[in-house]
Each structure stands twice: as structure tokens, then as C-alpha cells.
Amino acid sequence: xxxxxxxxxxxxxxxxxxxxxxxxxxxxxxxxxxxxxxxxxxxxxxxxxxxxxxxxxxxxxxxxxxxxxxxxxxxxxxxxxxxxxxxxxxxxxxxxxxxxxxxxxxxxxxxxxxxxxxxxxxxxxxxxxxxxxxxxxxxxxxxxxxxxxxxxxxxxxxxxxxxxxxxxxxxxxxxxxxxxxxxxxxxxxxxxxxxxxxxxxxxxxxxxxxxxxxxxxxxxxxxxxxxxxxxxxxxxxxxxxxxxxxxxxxxxxxxxxxxxxxxxxxxxxxxxxxxxxxxxxxxxxxxxxxxxxxxxxxxxxxxxxxxxxxxxxxxxxxxxxxxxxxxxxxxxxxxxxxxxxxxxxxxxx
Amino acid sequence: xxxxxxxxxxxxxxxxxxxxxxxxxxxxxxxxxxxxxxxxxxxxxxxxxxxxxxxxxxxxxxxxxxxxxxxxxxxxxxxxxxxxxxxxxxxxxxxxxxxxxxxxxxxxxxxxxxxxxxxxxxxxxxxxxxxxxxxxxxxxxxxxxxxxxxxxxxxxxxxxxxxxxxxxxxxxxxxxxxxxxxxxxxxxxxxxxxxxxxxxxxxxxxxxxxxxxxxxxxxxxxxxxxxxxxxxxxxxxxxxxxxxxxxxxxxxxxxxxxxxxxxxxxxxxxxxxxx
Numbered sequence: 087x088x089x090x091x092x093x094x095x096x097x098x099x100x101x102x103x104x105x106x107x108x109x110x111x112x113x114x115x116x117x118x119x120x121x122x123x124x125x126x127x128x129x130x131x132x133x134x135x136x137x138x139x140x141x142x143x144x145x146x147x148x149x150x151x152x153x154x155x156x157x158x159x160x161x162x163x164x165x166x167x168x169x170x171x172x173x174x175x176x177x178x179x180x181x182x183x184x185x186x187x188x189x190x191x192x193x194x195x196x197x198x199x200x201x202x203x204x205x206x207x208x209x210x211x212x213x214x215x216x217x218x219x220x221x222x223x224x225x226x227x228x229x230x231x232x233x234x235x236x237x238x239x240x241x242x243x244x245x246x247x248x249x250x251x252x253x254x255x256x257x258x259x260x261x262x263x264x265x266x267x268x269x270x271x272x273x274x275x276x277x278x279x280x281x282x283x284x285x286x287x288x289x290x291x292x293x294x295x296x297x298x299x300x301x302x303x304x305x306x307x308x309x310x311x312x313x314x315x316x317x318x319x320x321x322x323x324x325x326x327x328x329x330x331x332x333x334x335x336x337x338x339x340x341x342x343x344x345x346x347x348x349x350x351x352x353x354x355x356x357x358x359x360x361x362x363x364x365x366x367x368x369x370x371x372x373x374x375x376x377x378x379x380x381x382x383x384x385x386x387x388x389x390x391x392x393x394x395x396x397x398x399x400x401x402x403x404x405x406x407x408x409x410x411x412x413x414x415x416x417x418x419x420x421x422x423x424x425x426x427x428x429x430x431x432x433x434x435x
Numbered sequence: 436x437x438x439x440x441x442x443x444x445x446x447x448x449x450x451x452x453x454x455x456x457x458x459x460x461x462x463x464x465x466x467x468x469x470x471x472x473x474x475x476x477x478x479x480x481x482x483x484x485x486x487x488x489x490x491x492x493x494x495x496x497x498x499x500x501x502x503x504x505x506x507x508x509x510x511x512x513x514x515x516x517x518x519x520x521x522x523x524x525x526x527x528x529x530x531x532x533x534x535x536x537x538x539x540x541x542x543x544x545x546x547x548x549x550x551x552x553x554x555x556x557x558x559x560x561x562x563x564x565x566x567x568x569x570x571x572x573x574x575x576x577x578x579x580x581x582x583x584x585x586x587x588x589x590x591x592x593x594x595x596x597x598x599x600x601x602x603x604x605x606x607x608x609x610x611x612x613x614x615x616x617x618x619x620x621x622x623x624x625x626x627x628x629x630x631x632x633x634x635x636x637x638x639x640x641x642x643x644x645x646x647x648x649x650x651x652x653x654x655x656x657x658x659x660x661x662x663x664x665x666x667x668x669x670x671x672x673x674x675x676x677x678x679x680x681x682x683x684x685x686x687x688x689x690x691x692x693x694x695x696x697x698x699x700x701x702x703x704x705x706x707x708x709x710x
Contacts, residue, residue, distance in 0.1 A: 136604075136608055137607075137608075138604050138607070138608070157607070158604070158607040158608050159607050159608070159609075159610045159611055159612060160610075161608075162610075163608060164608065164609075165604075165605065165608045167601045167604070167605055168601075169599065169601055171599070171601040171602050171604070171605035173602060173605075173606075173619075173620060174602075174624065175623045175624060184606070184609055184619075185609040185610055188609060188610040188611050188615065189610055232609070242608075
């Protein structure tokens with residue numbers, strides 16, 4: 087259990103910069119999720135913390151102690167790899183007990199710890215199996231048990247659920263969250279899946295192009311994306327971004343206009359759930375043709391063809407629309423997001 | 436459908452013929468070893484002896500043969516152990532090392548293998564003489580290690596590049612030192628490769644003749660392939676005993692190969708594909 091302090095963390099491979107001056111403070115016991123598309127630097131960050139890559143510049147403090155020069159084996163961390171990295175020539179029990187064996191812990195004590203860890207992930211009955219005889223979910227549990235068998239200062243998890251099928255992923259996600267809260271061990275979790283990030287994280291760190299885009303709680307990030315990258319990355323379907331010009335209290339865009347203060351070229355962000363079909367004398371903010379209507383059970387997802395391109399809107403399941411129908415839409419003016427067209431940064435503070 | 440059937444029959448027949456050509460000398464070796472001294476040159480020649488006898492084996496299994504056998508075991512055994520150990524470390528460095536110079540060295544290893552034995556035997560002989568190592572196990576073991584090591588390194592490298600790095604990383608995060616990772620993770624997982632390299636070195640060194648003949652001068656240092664030469668005299672060749680000895684010499688390697696061929700074939704292809 088420890089705090090983690092990353093300051094000015096940079097990693098380059100030749101001419102390629104994988105990580106550019108990353109600063110991040112992680113509190114003791116916090117569940118931090120690094121989220122971003124592939125190649126954004128999230129895995130690099132984790133590998134630097136683990137000690138599997140050399141730092142180009144910057145500093146890593148774990149529990150207040152600088153660990154830059156410490157090899158991975160002396161950092162007292164536990165890591166769960168994307169492909170689980172179970173030792174194929176060892177049984178499940180030997181796999182879980184390996185960190186303790188290296189630490190030189192006596193066999194009977196080791197057995198006790200292995201049994202306890204295996205019981206926590208409900209693998210106690212399979213200790214004598216080999217990894218090749220296990221299903222994906224079971225392998226995942228063994229990898230977790232190997233991480234929790236000792237009391238590391240930090241858990242590092244590199245897309246641990248990405249090789250599981252959708253149903254199992256949901257189950258394991260819940261178990262993981264529960265386990266982390268129970269053990270109260272600081273955790274850094276890497277994923278490209280925003281649902282995992284939203285559900286697991288205390289705080290999400292969104293990375294793109296080797297730079298942090300935004301750090302915040304899932305609710306903060308969803309409610310106030312700091313720039314157009316975050317806005318279009320978080321949310322499913324993602325936020326609609328509409329180019330427009332602000333002048334004289336009116337925002338004019340290719341498919342309509344609406345009143346709004348400010349001036350200059352902007353991008354207006356509207357989440358699909360903040361778009362409504364016009365009724366009666368509702369002001370019309372947008373007009374277009376239905377491109378597709380997908381019934382998802384609790385709602386209908388409309389894709390609307392406009393001069394701005396496709397817009398998505400989430401409307402009640404009772405709405406009956408077919409392809410080609412003309413629809414008039416209005417936005418929830420209290421939930422609009424405004425971004426600078428050139429910098430992509432959020433305009434309102 | 437019909438064409439493919441004829442094709443299959445043709446290929447089976449072809450394989451049978453090739454198999455026959457390959458196996459005939461071995462069959463003849465066994466056949467002659469069982470024939471009484473008068474029979475090998477009987478006309479018409481018989482494929483199988485009229486009255487098989489083990490007399491050749493009895494006289495071939497003389498005290499010298501036992502000495503040769505022991506010498507071969509020592510020299511081959513030591514060569515296998517040393518080559519496999521060195522090759523493991525070298526191949527691991529070549530696989531995981533990130534120095535640019537390593538790729539040159541890996542090329543140099545191949546180069547070292549290109550010289551015919553006949554070309555390097557004289558310099559090696561002179562080296563052995565200056566170190567006062569002639570007519571010793573050490574001279575043979577040293578030269579056998581040096582001639583088998585290049586291929587051994589490449590074969591093992593073929594295995595090691597296929598091991599996922601994340602296993603070694605996982606062990607490192609679990610607290611293992613580099614040597615410990617090597618011992619606990621790399622070596623056990625490379626076992627098929629280690630076995631195939633061991634078989635390869637055994638086969639090469641067990642049958643090696645040129646170095647063994649050149650570097651040993653007394654009977655108590657000779658190895659089996661050189662010992663077989665004893666039956667080839669100035670005035671005649673004792674074929675019965677020669678063949679009986681040959682059968683006995685072949686047995687250990689054939690047995691090893693029989694049980695471990697699975698690994699050996701895997702090793703050759705692994706090296707080939709990755710090399």
C-alpha cells in the first residue's frame with residue numbers, strides 16, 4: 087500500500103516519443119485507470135512504473151521513495167498481464183506461490199497463503215491443474231491470485247479483462263472492483279475500454295498522443311470533458327460535435343441555429359441523450375433525415391443525416407420512425423458543451 | 436479424385452524405394468555381423484545368413500572395445516553437457532540482448548561453422564600440441580564443443596525466441612533476479628530445445644572420426660569410430676567383427692534417437708523457420 091508520484095515522466099524509443107512529461111499523483115488505496123486508444127502511452131506508463139522499461143527522464147516515487155534505478159524485482163509490486171503470463175510448466179498452486187517462493191518463505195506458510203489467495207478468487211479446488219487445462223476466466227483468476235498472494239505496495243493491471251468474453255468480463259469486473267476495495271491496495275489499471283474505466287475507476291486518466299488529456303472521477307469526465315478528444319472518446323455512442331460560428335448571441339451551424347453567448351469558431355458538443363424530438367412550439371435547433379433507427383430495448387438510437395454529417399440521438403422506445411423521415415430536434419440547452427474549434431479545449435471554465 | 440489416388444500410390448512407392456536405399460546398408464551391416472567368417476563373400480551372396488551366429492559379437496566385444504566405449508561415453512557426454520550449457524547462455528543472450536553488436540556476433544557464429552573440419556584441424560592440432568593436450572579427453576572435448584556450438588546456439592535460439600517475454604517479465608515483477616528467471620522460467624520451458632540440441636551433439640560427437648584419429652595416439656584414448664579401424668588391417672578386413680562392432684556402436688545413438696526423435700525434429704524445424 088503506497089502513494090505513487092509520477093513527475094515529468096518521459097519515454098522515447100529512438101525518435102518516437104511514447105510518453106511526454108507525464109505528471110500524476112495517486113493516493114494510497116486509489117483505483118486509477120489509464121484510458122486511451124492504442125499507442126497513447128498508457129501501457130508504457132505502467133511498464134515504467136513496474137520497472138520493465140528504463141525511464142528516459144522524469145521521476146517515479148512509490149511510497150515517497152524514488153525508484154527510478156530500482157529493478158522490477160525490488161519494487162514490491164504485483165502485475166497482472168494481458169495474456170496472464172502464467173508459468174505453463176507450473177501447477178496453479180505453484181504459480182500462485184511463486185512470488186513467495188522467491189521471497190524465501192517456508193513451504194507450510196507458503197501453502198497457507200496460496201490457499202487463502204486461491205480461495206479469494208474461488209480457485210481453491212484447481213490448485214493441482216496446469217494453466218493449459220484452465221479456461222480463460224480461470225486463468226485470469228490465477229493471475230489475480232498470484233498478485234494478491236503477497237501484500238504488494240501496488241497492483242498493476244494491463245488490460246486484464248480484454249481476453250475474456252463479454253459476459254465473463256462483466257462478472258470479473260465486479261469481482262475485481264470488490265477485491266480491490268477489500269484489499270485497499272493502490273491500483274493502476276490500463277484499458278482501452280471506457281466501460282471498464284467508468285465502472286472500476288476512482289479516477290480516470292485519459293491519455294492520447296503520449297500526453298494526459300484529462301484526469302478526474304468518472305462522473306467529472308463524463309459531465310465535463312476537457313477537450314474534444316475526451317468528449318468523443320467517452321460515452322457510447324460518443325458525443326456529437328457540431329462545427330459552428332458564434333456571433334451576436336447566436337450559434338450558426340450547417341443545419342440550423344440556436345441562441346448562445348460568445349464569439350468565434352467553435353465546436354458544439356451534445357450527448358445523444360441530451361437531444362429531444364421537437365413537440366408543439368419547441369424551438370428547432372436541428373433538422374435532418376432519419377438514416378437509421380436502432381431499437382436497443384430501453385431506447386431508440388437514431389442516426390440522423392444532416393448537412394453536418396451523421397448525428398446520433400437517444401430517444402424513447404415508443405418513437406416510431408423509419409428511414410428517410412424528416413425530424414426536428416432540440417437540444418437540452420443546460421447540458422451543452424462548447425469547445426474552441428482550433429485548440430479543441432473546453433471554452434467554459 | 437482418381438488422379439490423387441494414383442499420385443498417392445506413386446508417392447508411397449517412391450518413399451518405399453528411398454527407404455529401402457537408405458536402410459539397405461544397415462540391413463547388410465546386421466546381416467554380415469551375423470554371418471560366420473567364411474560367409475560374407477559367398478557366391479551367390481545371401482541376404483540373410485544360412486546359420487546366424489553371434490560369434491562375431493563375442494570376439495568384437497574385447498577389452499579394447501570396452502575401453503573405446505568408455506572413452507566415447509566420456510568425450511561425448513562431456514561435449515553434450517558443455518555445449519548445451521554454453522549454447523543455452525549464448526542463445527538466451529542472443530535472443531533477449533538488445534546490443535547492436537549481438538547481431539554481428541550471431542552472424543559470426545554462422546561464419547565459424549562454415550569452415551570444413553579438414554581446414555581447421557591443423558591449426559587446432561597445433562594449438563593442442565602447444566597446450567600439451569594431445570592424446571587427452573580434453574583435446575577432443577574442446578574441439579567437439581567448438582564444432583557443435585554454432586549449430587547448437589542457432590537451434591536453441593529458435594526455441595527461445597518463441598517464449599513469450601511476458602513470462603520473464605512476470606517473474607521479474609514477482610521478485611526474481613535475472614539468473615533466477617533463467618533457471619526457473621527459461622530453462623524449464625526450453626526443455627524440448629535442450630533435448631534436441633543434446634541429441635544433435637551426441638550424434639555428431641559419437642560418430643566423429645577425423646579429430647579422434649588425429650588427436651589420439653594410444654589405444655587407451657581412442658574412441659569407438661577410431662576403434663572400428665582396428666579391424667581394417669594391412670592384409671585384410673575382418674568384416675564380421677567390424678560389422679558386429681558397428682552394430683554395437685550404433686545402438687546407443689539409435690536408442691536415444693528413437694526415444695527423443697520427436698524433440699529432435701521439432702528442434703530442427705524451429706531453428707530453420709526462425710533462422
